[in-house]
Amino acid sequence: MPPGLRRRTPGLRREEVAQLSGVGVTWYTWLEQGRDINASPQVLDAVARTLRLDPAEREHLYDLAGVAFAPGPEGHADSVTPEIQRVIDDLRTLPAAVYNSGYDVLATNAMYRRLFPAVDAAPPAERNVLWALFTARPCCCCMVNRDTELPMLVATFRGAYGRHVGEPRWEGFIRRLCAASEWFAELWASGDVAPPGERVKVIQHASVGNLHCTSQSLTVAGSPESRIVVYVPADAESHTRLDALRTLDDPLVGCTTHARPVSLERATQSRS
Structure with missing residues (x-):
């Protein structure tokens, strides 16, 4: 990401999380604020990947958004049975x-x-x-x-x-x-x-x-x-x-x- 303005704290800005996740800044702001919005599993997964959440943190994000969490198999396989x-x-x-x-x-x-x-x-x-x-x-x-x-x-x-x-x-x-x-x-x-x-x-x-x-x-x-x-x-x-x-x-x-x-x-x- 471009460095942008001087940061007061380390990490991504709200606008940068939204950009990397492929969602609007307003929608992501409402998600952070806990507003009653429709958050699909696909969008939550995109946010989780942007924030590099581990499986437990990803499940917690689903819980906060009120979406049923369904853990899936590892997507990027390395071998076959x-x-x-x-x-x-x-x-x-x-x-x-x-x-x-x-x-x-x-x-x-x-x-x-x-x-x-x-x-x-x-x-x-x-x-x-x-x-x-x-x-x-x-x-x-x-x-x-x-x-x-x-x-x-x-x-x-x-x-x-x-x-x-x-x-x-x-x-x-x-x-x-x-x-x-x-x-x-x-x-x-x-x-x-x-x-x-x-x-x-x-x-x-x-x-x-x-x-x-x-x-x-x-x-x-x-x-x-x-x-x-x-x-x-x-x-x-x-x-x-x-x-x-x-x-x-x-x-x-x-x-x-x-x-x-x-x-x-x-x-x-x-x-x-």
Whole structure:
């Protein structure tokens, strides 16, 4: 936040809390004063995140506002259960993965690792869809239609970010990716927001050629900000190429100019 006028006490001003929470100053003033206003759980959660309240403090805020408190599961998942891993492993003919709301790749099946070998070869801290797409060479980016697909991904990511404003994990990732990619920084500064939706992704693969796939998302029970994403061929040619990909033990990473086996890519990552 800009420093503004000299502060008599440390902390956020009322206007700053309202701004960071996405509510009006007058409404927030009435909330502080205990007036009879309609406070939704979504708005109370936004205020709680701005003030960095712990679970007990968040529940107390609900009580003060006269809203029923319903504790939910942790939103930003870091892993999957063995049962969810088995679900995607049993999808033997289709690439499938589990993403959290920040596009971290939490789990993959064998076909996903063949379709997106760069993600599998990356260090654990960099197994993130946005990081992989924006830090790759433009020619080696797995998305052929990157000019339309990547802006939509950033807009969808911003939609999820609204539930995590101020969280160090999210803010740190955004800062690192802005520093690593000028294009991401430009898209992020635009402020565009979009809901998740079904789109045809054109995926380039140096081993089998381009594939047209749609991504289908399935919510994971008990983890509302995680989802199983399955890539389904959109045409017969892509179906044939995906079948050919199943037989590859060491698929190629990158474009046709810079392609190299994933085993070599993984070895390079381990040395860096």
